[in-house]
Amino acid sequence: MESSASTVAASPRPHVVLVASPGAGHLIPMAELARRLVAHHSLAATLVTFTNLSACPDAHSAVLSSLSATEVSTVALPAVSLDDLPSDAHIGTVLLELMGRSIPHLRALLRDISAAAPLAALVADLFGSTMLSLATELGVPSYIFSPINLTALAVVHNAVELNDGAASGEYRDLPDVLQLPGGVLLRREDYADEFKNSKEPIYAHVIEEGRRYRAADGFMVNTFHEMEPGNAEELKQAAEQGTFPPAYPVGPLIRPSSDEDAASPCIQWLDRQPTGSVVYVSFGSAGALSVEQTAELAAGLEDSGHRFLWVVRMPSLDGGNSSMFRGHGSDKDDEDPLAWLPEGFLERTSGRGLAVASWAPQVRVLPHPATAAFVSHCGWNSTLESVASGVPMVAWPLHSEQRTNTALLSENVGVALRPRAARAEIAAAVREVMGGEEKGRAVRLQAGELQQAAARACAPGGSSWQMLEEVAGKWKAAALGRQKQ
Numbered sequence: 001m002e003s004s005a006s007t008v009a010a011s012p013r014p015h016v017v018l019v020a021s022p023g024a025g026h027l028i029p030m031a032e033l034a035r036r037l038v039a040h041h042s043l044a045a046t047l048v049t050f051t052n053l054s055a056c057p058d059a060h061s062a063v064l065s066s067l068s069a070t071e072v073s074t075v076a077l078p079a080v081s082l083d084d085l086p087s088d089a090h091i092g093t094v095l096l097e098l099m100g101r102s103i104p105h106l107r108a109l110l111r112d113i114s115a116a117a118p119l120a121a122l123v124a125d126l127f128g129s130t131m132l133s134l135a136t137e138l139g140v141p142s143y144i145f146s147p148i149n150l151t152a153l154a155v156v157h158n159a160v161e162l163n164d165g166a167a168s169g170e171y172r173d174l175p176d177v178l179q180l181p182g183g184v185l186l187r188r189e190d191y192a193d194e195f196k197n198s199k200e201p202i203y204a205h206v207i208e209e210g211r212r213y214r215a216a217d218g219f220m221v222n223t224f225h226e227m228e229p230g231n232a233e234e235l236k237q238a239a240e241q242g243t244f245p246p247a248y249p250v251g252p253l254i255r256p257s258s259d260e261d262a263a264s265p266c267i268q269w270l271d272r273q274p275t276g277s278v279v280y281v282s283f284g285s286a287g288a289l290s291v292e293q294t295a296e297l298a299a300g301l302e303d304s305g306h307r308f309l310w311v312v313r314m315p316s317l318d319g320g321n322s323s324m325f326r327g328h329g330s331d332k333d334d335e336d337p338l339a340w341l342p343e344g345f346l347e348r349t350s351g352r353g354l355a356v357a358s359w360a361p362q363v364r365v366l367p368h369p370a371t372a373a374f375v376s377h378c379g380w381n382s383t384l385e386s387v388a389s390g391v392p393m394v395a396w397p398l399h400s401e402q403r404t405n406t407a408l409l410s411e412n413v414g415v416a417l418r419p420r421a422a423r424a425e426i427a428a429a430v431r432e433v434m435g436g437e438e439k440g441r442a443v444r445l446q447a448g449e450l451q452q453a454a455a456r457a458c459a460p461g462g463s464s465w466q467m468l469e470e471v472a473g474k475w476k477a478a479a480l481g482r483q484k485q
Contacts, residue, residue: 142215417429
């Protein structure tokens with residue numbers, strides 16, 4: 001195993017081990033959680049990653065490098081064989097298998113750590129429910145970390161409850177319309193792909209995973225109470241009834257910016273733009289538009305008349321919208337994403353638009369004074385970065401739970417507009433969010449209010465701070481109690 005720390009024995013503090021599945025959307029918030037536990041809540045921490053499926057290698061390295069200045073240790077578990085899985089296996093299935101097959105390596109690591117320091121807890125990623133048994137073996141608390149929101153977790157809870165007692169092959173579909181507390185209304189088209197068809201193998205995997213969640217002592221969720229009060233209440237009731245573990249909103253957990261980001265040409269270009277004049281366009285580290293969608297978006301941005309900064313990624317040539325393991329820095333050298341833009345687009349928009357290939361320092365772009373709106377896939381990390389910056393969104397969901405996020409953000413939270421992915425509607429939505437007096441004004445005001453709520457939640461005494469302090473306090477008390485036995 002590769003470790004960034006020479007030894008874990010140097011710290012006498014209770015030690016929490018956090019296991020992040022591959023993918024920037026999972027690694028980034030868990031790394032920030034580890035940092036906060038060490039910096040603010042008197043715990044030692046080790047962040048565990050995987051040698052297999054190292055998604056977005058540059059981003060992965062940057063996240064781990066950012067922890068080098070902290071007291072968070074990092075360990076990469078040895079690779080395990082996945083060669084027997086079908087080549088077209090759902091990515092969720094692959095991740096579940098990766099986590100399960102890595103249990104022996106994690107067991108050895110946990111025993112080494114517990115021999116040198118009091119083990120406080122095991123925190124596994126959403127895909128790591130099979131690892132919870134290790135916490136039982138060692139007699140320590142086990143928690144599931146959810147990098148997505150309470151709404152998505154409530155969907156999991158509803159699916160598990162709907163299929164309580166059902167055997168594999170007898171699972172039932174979620175209803176065509178699912179009403180969640182707080183006014184969140186989800187239609188079948190809003191569900192993540194995993195929940196759309198009970199006959200698909202991934203649906204069975206998700207139900208089995210959800211059942212294993214019940215063995216956890218709680219969920220740590222990357223959201224904050226003020227953003228999802230209704231679903232926080234539903235999951236609180238489920239915990240009181242013993243049907244699901246308690247959920248602790250501890251976010252927003254957002255990656256810190258680096259000094260290197262400030263030197264980016266994107267930031268230098270933004271510095272030359274008027275305040276509140278730029279639409280930022282990006283679909284995350286795993287989002288890939290089709291060639292046709294790329295053309296429609298280009299036309300919509302051009303027709304909108306507004307300044308824009310667009311992070312252009314290689315289009316998906318097979319019609320899919322996910323490139324989870326083809327992140328920043330992994331595009332082939334001879335592939336230029338900008339070459340797929342419509343002919344003459346760059347020339348016609350020169351002076352008011354900047355298109356960059358593959359990556360931009362988003363945590364610097366969103367809070368920049370020139371940035372006024374965000375055309376986004378509504379991945380949860382990007383959503384929270386936008387919320388923390390007070391930037392309203394134009395939603396263009398692509399895959400996974402992004403459709404669920406979009407329904408929440410546009411219909412309940414009120415910080416996003418949701419156009420159809422067509423030229424005229426994109427242009428109209430951009431113009432509305434930038435300067436409209438009705439819906440546009442409403443989302444701009446709500447984005448500003450939610451920005452303040454997010455800052456309060458993470459500040460000392462805020463709702464998320466208190467939740468994290470409560471959980472950390474339980475861990476420390478239990479660890480010290482076991483040490484005295």
